[in-house]
Amino acid sequence: MAERIAPFPKAEAELRAAFWEQVSSFPDGHKVTNCIQCGTCTGTCPVSYAMDITPRQTIALFRAGLLEEILRSRTIWLCASCYSCTVRCPSGIKITDTMYALKRVAMEKQIHAPHFPVHTLSKAFVKNVYKYGRNYELGLGIRYFLKSNIVKLFTLSGFGLTMMRRGRLGLLPKKIRRVNEVRAIINRANQFEEI
Incomplete structure (x- = not known):
């Protein structure tokens, strides 16, 4: 019988586990999976123009299992923590808190954006x-x-x-x-x- 292929590499699975540990530490953190991809977060973000991955794309990449790509981006470090995205999100996702969780995982795993120290x-x-x-x-x-x-x-x-x-x-x-x-x-x- 053929071996079952993992949906993403082991390293990615470890990153997801570390991220979920961070996300579960704040109230309603599990709502990150409820994103409807409306783009309100990106439209209200004052620094999205400088991000290589917008807040909407960040959630989409997470749901697609591409957490390392997010951690290697400049996006999490450019977040101004203004909470505009969180206030306006129709799904009640705490996007700013999610960005903080991603920063903590990046620091813990020492994964950083190249050329953006x-x-x-x-x-x-x-x-x-x-x-x-x-x-x-x-x-x-x-x-x-x-x-x-x-x-x-x-x-x-x-x-x-x-x-x-x-x-x-x-x-x-x-x-x-x-x-x-x-x-x-x-x-x-x-x-x-x-x-």
């Missing part, structure tokens, strides 16, 4: 806040471009100098009082991610 920016930002208790813009820019695109660091240096001359970008970081409290919050958040 938002995860690098996110990590650099958290390191700055951990170190200084607030954002240090110059340090953030340097750390980000050193890890993502060192050539861009040099091409933007003139812009950075202009910003410094105008007082818009500080040369040295400013720490806040009780930075240890901010670090404790970040450490606690990291513990939740490990659970």
